[in-house]
Amino acid sequence: MSARTPCLLDGKTLAQKIRLQLKERIAHLQPKIGRPPGLSVLMVGDNPASAVYVRNKERACQQIGIVSKGKHFSADTSQQELESVIAELNKDEEVDGILVQLPLPNHLDTVSLLHTIHPDKDADGLHPVNLGKLVRGESGLRSCTPAGVMKLLAEYDLTLNGKKAVVVGRSILVGKPLALMLLEQNATVTIAHSRTQDLAAVCRDADILVAAVGKPEIITEDMVKPGAIVIDVGINRLENSQKQAKLVGDVAFDRVAEVAGYITPVPGGIGPMTVAMLLSNTVQSYSNYSK
Template sequence: MNAIQIDGKAIAGALRASVARDVALLKAECNVSPGLAVVLVGDDPASSVYVKTKAKQATAAGIRSQQFGLPNDVSEAELLNLIDDLNADDAIDGILVQLPLPGHINGGRVLEAIDPKKDVDGFHPYNVGRLAIGRPALAPCTPLGVMHLIKTVVSDLNGLDVLVIGRSNIVGKPLAVLLGDAGCTVTAAQIQTRKLGELCRKADIVVAAAGCAGLVRGDWLKRGAVVIDVGINRAIDSDGDAKLVGDVAFAEASKRASHITPVPGGVGPMTVAYLLSNTVSAAVWRRGLSLKVSHPVHHIRPLNHREGVRAG
């Protein structure tokens, strides 16, 4: 029996609808219109399409979206000046600098320049640190999306064994924290981990985020495991056509898993949806509002009353 596919597109659509309701509530009760600024340096086609998608979905949810396109040879000082201006602009609640940046720009310095309370990507050291010590923070969008997808098919995470393959600052590391706080026993692995297949066979949930096409084979999986594939890799099929594939050998894994995310159409849509959700949370948090906004899945890191916000 093949695994049930977890429909990230449909689940993300429901989340965006919830965000739109929150935005309408903010406007009606607090006269606040959340604003998102997206900064794109250079003209990389993939990044340009991604930024347009974010802007389109933000607008559809009622969020004011502003795009700032800078040339590839923009100086680091000019980029930092723009971020300073956006930090000071009270109409902007979220700032996102599209990665990767050109080699002459220090990405870490740029991300640290963003006001932590406008850091809707959840990459600022302030938010990373608060996440790690169990304090309310803006968490990275992809890990939040992964948690949401898992919770659509697993009602109780307490005591489950989870293997996270990939230890990036964007996905693997923060996701391990979120899963641990949800009661899971988490093993953090990477491509170089010895006996990786044996670790997979012990896991109730496998999250693959290593950036290696087809890394996780079907016979690596415990029968009935939940498989979340975060990887996006370009590959050439038998007809010589380019296609997107994940870190999991999908056809093989589908024969053993109970639930699995496809690539594309799994985790990707959730990342953008949580960018919008984080923008609303930032609008509430940084203004110290007591408005209760709805969240279809409980955030492990809610912006709660300790920060002057009651999260739903």
């Protein structure tokens, strides 16, 4: 097979552009609303990967003028304590978005905690009201990672109408909402998962292939239709023999890049888009405040 150069879908650059637009929007809205937007990120325990994500989100907030009201709780914090903090934040007029950094320690009930966030402050778009609006095709706060994928596809004018899309992974965080968003854009959508038979054949049928699995390089070049759009949502931390950490996606990038028409890198693809969509959701809630 001859080597091809696919188009790189550059999430990092688009995320920077979106941040600048949001910064301008905040500067425009702030005199009218009389305060800056606020995002509260709740972190429980000391998961090192979560700590990095939370720091990135807080830094991104500060850069564009969102006040970051982070709260860090010890790993043994009770469900009741967290629910009462969320109840206070729901009432706090200076907080436009609330996000619970996942995963939570095992003794906590993630789903019921997410249900306690007011749907209008649901910066992660994971509340059943917002997921329900997505199912119905109504506007509302949308899950950040799938919304980031859709925004990146739109930036490159990649139309989905009538195309075959395969989403590998069916989590409520990524796979399911993304499948609905692709369907909304008139793609013919297949969702694959751990019980899918002959995953390679299912993937090879895709004009747009999205990997959201969490298994390093599970998608190889023989699973990709020549010229397909390949979106890698996966973030996997691997250590080399010198114990240095390296991030890899769910797609074997170098080999798949020889077959794909478009491909996202890891890092620099969907990761920064997810953060940009979190900021965008917060600013959307903030702008509703003035209405």
